[in-house]
Amino acid sequence: MGAALVTFPDPVTSPFDAAEASAARLAEATGVERHDVAVVLGSGWKPAADRMGEVTAELPMTELGGFPEASVQGHGTTVRSIRNGDRHILAFMGRVHLYEGHHPNVVAHGVRTAVRAGAKAVVLTNAAGGLRPGMWAGQPVLISDHVNLTGHTPLLGVNDERFGPRFPDMSHAYAPRLRELARSVDPELEEAVYLGLLGPTYETPAEVRMVGALGGELVGMSTVLETIAAAHAGAEVLAVSLVTNLAAGLTDEVLDHDDVLAVAATSAERMGTLIADIVGRI
Numbered sequence: 001m002g003a004a005l006v007t008f009p010d011p012v013t014s015p016f017d018a019a020e021a022s023a024a025r026l027a028e029a030t031g032v033e034r035h036d037v038a039v040v041l042g043s044g045w046k047p048a049a050d051r052m053g054e055v056t057a058e059l060p061m062t063e064l065g066g067f068p069e070a071s072v073q074g075h076g077t078t079v080r081s082i083r084n085g086d087r088h089i090l091a092f093m094g095r096v097h098l099y100e101g102h103h104p105n106v107v108a109h110g111v112r113t114a115v116r117a118g119a120k121a122v123v124l125t126n127a128a129g130g131l132r133p134g135m136w137a138g139q140p141v142l143i144s145d146h147v148n149l150t151g152h153t154p155l156l157g158v159n160d161e162r163f164g165p166r167f168p169d170m171s172h173a174y175a176p177r178l179r180e181l182a183r184s185v186d187p188e189l190e191e192a193v194y195l196g197l198l199g200p201t202y203e204t205p206a207e208v209r210m211v212g213a214l215g216g217e218l219v220g221m222s223t224v225l226e227t228i229a230a231a232h233a234g235a236e237v238l239a240v241s242l243v244t245n246l247a248a249g250l251t252d253e254v255l256d257h258d259d260v261l262a263v264a265a266t267s268a269e270r271m272g273t274l275i276a277d278i279v280g281r282i
């Protein structure tokens, strides 16, 4: 008996213990005791990981425990340990989404693992629809703030003070210091408010008008829960959207995930350099 009974903590009911356990496995598998910065690469952002430094280890996320198999096309399932100068970067080559049917704590497990592994800064990337006039497909935009309309939060239930407070402040969830640093790397970077929806449908034109009325300038299906979890756990967050399309109803185009990925692929090199430069200076 004995060893077979050792079970991995459930990220849904024991998110802190699960994050600790995954961080321990990460250190063991990579030989890196602490990672300084985590990067989550969303749809089409994966090529950016090739530009961040020397990949010293790559393993399936599932090996860390607490992660489900990723399912959506364009999302990988590995995590890389990358050395950039004296920094160790943890790059998630894809993410878990709510619309795949996962609990918010599972969506947040990667970010929480990164924080328990030492990351003081978390860089989140995604693909998004753009609403603001003048936005164009292929444009990277810094997220300045968000509206969480997913109807979910990774802070539901008894608060674990080992992560952070019951009622975390969100006034500076997207760290002004990191946004400034990003703009010093690329002065043309604009900022916008990201509105997070559950998905997986793209929005109806009426929903896009609602998003605009609520102050959203970017719309997408990820990021907000990870930001909440990271901010709760005390990490600085930087988030960058790649505008892959104008939001539904703003053009005559039909939205298609393949087109989203194609735009992302065209911009991959530029995005990779941007993120690598920013991460190198965090």
Ligand code: HPA
Residues within 6 Å of the ligand: 127, 128, 129, 130, 202, 203, 219, 220, 221, 244, 245, 246, 247, 248, 255, 260
């Ligand atoms: N809406 C929601 N998510 C998205 C979009 C969009 O228009 N484009 C890329 N991800």
